Amino acid sequence: MSILDQVNLNDNAPVTARTARPVLNQRSMARFALYVLAVTLTLWIILPLYFITASAFSTRDALYDWPKSLFPNPISFDTMDFFLNSRGVYSSALNSLIVGLITLALSLLIGAPAGYALARFIFPGRDSYKLLILTTRAFPIVILSIPLSVTFLNFGLYDTLIGVALVHTALALPQTILVTSSIFVAVPNELEEAALTLGCHRMSAFTKIVLPMALPGLAAAAIFAFVLSWNEVFAATILTSQNRTLPAQVLGSLSNSSLPLRYAGGFVLIVPSLLFILIIRKYLLNMWGRVVK
């Protein structure tokens, strides 16, 4: 960020020096407008998050109060307490965690080798394979989960955590392959070749050279898979009846839960996501954007 700033200062310096005053004013006006815009956009993102937080920590009465305060007054943990202790919430949160971790492990275990192959080898059909991976993105979750629920019933996978995790892995896999491939591309091939010429076996060259360098990126890819699983609700609802994940539990009880419970549920769903995005923010652009060097 500081580099960006410097570049910009250098950009502006000669221009401001040689142009007349009115232009300078125009420039600083434009600059001011830019910040107003940026702050407005920030409020647009932050305010709804504030509102759900305030709702989750209001007393029950305060939520139905009219007119109600924009600040929770008094701040109360009753609603959250009630939500966290209501039937099915604790177990479904635990289920979500387990499904997320299985998804994380499976998608990395299956996806990373494919990503490595796409990054390091030129082979016939490589481009078509990448295109194939991309087209899987065009597959709606709906089309996976409904027929799979029938199949899962036959295989005893229906209403199991591993069943949900398998579908989540399928959803995360295309992204994991493409992201890990871009991470392996970023590890200089020369280092790996040097290790090979110095007598390393291909496998040990990978574990000793490539893996340590790719580790932070791989961790980010893993977290992405976890977040996808944590947030996914359609397949989780379709494929379970008793062993619900947290989103499935919240969705299933949405129509017959009171306002405070809904808000507490929404808040609990959001908090882990916020933490994850904080951890992987460095990799955001590489992950969802195109591959940027």
Add this chain to the structure above:
Amino acid sequence: MSLKQEPEQALKTPGQAGEVALPDFKRRRRRFNYTPFLLLLPATLFLAIFFLYPMLQSFIIAFQDSQGGFTFDNIDTMVKDTNFGDALKYTLLFIVIIVPLQVVLALIMALVINTGLKWAGFFLYIWTIPLAISDLAAGIVWYSIFTNHGYINQILIQLGLTQTPIDFLSFENPTLVFVAVVIAELWRATAIVMVILVAGLQVIPRAYTEAAEVFGASPWQRLWHVTLPMLKPSLQVALILRTILAFQTFALVFALAGRIMPVLAGEAYKWYNDVRNVGVAATYALLILLLSLANTFIYLRFLNTKAEELA
């Protein structure tokens, strides 16, 4: 060393890498290298089982009657259902309205970040937060804002704009419900478009816009004639991805509007979960798949996207 592998230039220029590699290909023909295929095998098998198989299976479920014969009954039931027309209408209308709005808003956000203003990193972090928020949670968030006891009504009353709370989310005002859903989705799903565009802007060399500036191009001209044309590949990726995802919108609408605004994915859920008719649910799923594929095809065909740019 017959395991000779190609130094990978960059993912986005496979064509060039292929040309450089020509002598290698000749050499390698003597001993075929199985390593990449072995590495790809698990992922390929997994995707085949969980993508290809369910797709074939859903055709069978949708077109098979209880005796195992061929039937159009499910399609018939789907089309004649009272909600079908509305669900199709709302889904398509939703996409037509939300996708352009998101692209414009995301472009504004990306351009603001790209000016390199102070705290750009901070702004970018805040603006990407919705990426990690599920559609269900986003629906609940905006429910707390739009409901009768919600914050919008609170603010409107304090500003003196209305005396009684406005029913944003009721059967009587389908337009308001639709607007609320669009706003919520705009809040939740613009971030992914923005991230794609920010990444796209970063690879445009600064020299291009600077040159245009030297020749006296106004900021608007620079945007229109330099930045946007160079951003085209990113814009296309964003368009395709967002439209596909918009076809699947379900939990956000469900949390915000309940049964007031039917959408295709919501109907599939309803037929599966409430009516317990897998056949019709699978038919809805097929319809969504068909629309998604048609949409991708249309974008690729008419926007002239090279397939490899999508990576």
